[in-house]
Amino acid sequence: MTEDATAQDVLTVRREKLERLRAKGIEPFALRFDRDATTAEIAGKFAGLEPGEDSGQVVRVAGRLVGLREHGKLSFGVLRDGTGDVQLFLSAETLGADAYAALEDLDLGDWIGAEGEVVRTKRGELSVRPARLVLLTKSLRPLPEKWHGLRDVELRYRRRYLDLATNEEARARLAARARMLAALRGHLDGLGFVEVETPVLQPVAGGGLARPFVTHHGALDIDMYLRIALELYLKRLLVGGMERVYEIGRTFRNEGISPKYNPEFTMLEAYQAYGTYEDMMDLTEGLVKASAEAVNGSRTYSWRGTGVDLDRPWPRITLHDAVAEAVGRDVTTDTPVEDLQRVADERGVGYDPAWPAGKLVVELFEKLVESNLVAPTIVKDFPREVSPLARPHREDPRVTEHFDLIMGGVEIVPAYSELTDPDEQRARFEMQRAQAAAGDDEAHPFDQEFLVALEHGMPPAGGMGLGVDRLLMVLTDAPSLREVILFPALRPES
């Protein structure tokens, strides 16, 4: 038997332990365990306990066994629950000889409950000294290597539970995300915004320029789309008289996967009646600062080695000025498309010769400027061609009152003074339809129902959308969007 066992692999050995436990009448998948303390509570409550001192107080804790150091008739375990770790001081003396011997059926990764006195060891480690130890769930597969954890990024994403079980950083990111979402909601709620929910399944995928996922509704026998944005339904609510609304929800874009793109991502959109894009700049600043405080506890953070202080004024420059500065020559709304093409050629920026000037300027911006903007920068007044839902600029109607917030070299927020004129909106949709006919598969679809809503009258408003995953990535200096998304999109395992 011993000879056989040594020839077995790790998984088989654990299965054998499982059977051995059952043979002894121990249920390896227990129903429940009534714990009365978390490891964090113990750490707080007994912080003053001196080395070598016993508290005289008994607690019941539960969690995963993630460490075990055996010393003959004395062993030290590490129990991890949702709040932290605590050491288990396992002695044959306290536990009893039989229970102590039963440790041999335990493995790292098992879920256990322990009841015992809180003590601090001679070496100063706060511990629970169990008089009773209960197996709650037997783990049949080993945890990742205890020192390095999971390094294989693909495995970390596919089996995020192992990443969370062994990687403090992964747990911290998850917690930071929750705090950030709460802060965003808190900030908006405090300003009188009402949280709403609008359709994910839409007959027309509007509100942005992106290729949607298509699905099919069986009973209606029509194709439907997963939303690429929240915008057009939130605007309908403005038509209905709701003055401040927001939604935080998943949106979907059928595009590539990269450190900056995931096919599904979380978007916050907020709309404010009687607001302009200047108001949206202020709202955006407030939301980003609230997020930073929630995530990092301060309004500063570091991005790729560069410190950023959110309390410094955020530059506000026009798109054309930003491009002009980058290429070292005048670029304005008057610059003919031929001149822009020449600049693109010089800089090695690829383009479609059919593109209008506005689209080319945006391309130049994205290729030459965007990735260099580390500290938050507001880039404003985007061309009409690329911004079909924004109001024409009050001074130069060739551009719109549309700004992007760039942080960490990526677009975090687009926002507008919203277009309320239904006839102008119709003209923009026509313009997009022409671009679609010319082969642009990311052109905005024509949305007749939305035009009807606008014809009923939408109050003047500002609106903004915030990429929640991207902002969190920047604030936590995460190397990839996939680090802040628990289960990023991956090709399925064959």
Added chain:
RNA sequence: GGGGCGUUAGCUCAGCCUGGUCAGAGCAGUGGGCUUUUAACCCAUGUGUCGGGGGUUCGAAUCCCUCACGCCCCA
């Protein structure tokens, strides 16, 4: 779509350039010892489709081709 890097034990990795005891280490596991450890330690010990397929060669984890998957960069 193009380019670069990667894929070796359950996990973390070495070996590849320069083909020939090159199937290795640590962790995890197994057996033994140990009543104050903190990646505990000490002794003993098992572990492989070297990503798949094909080729070159007397001989391939190693060189070549190809496919798959992943990561990064570019379009």
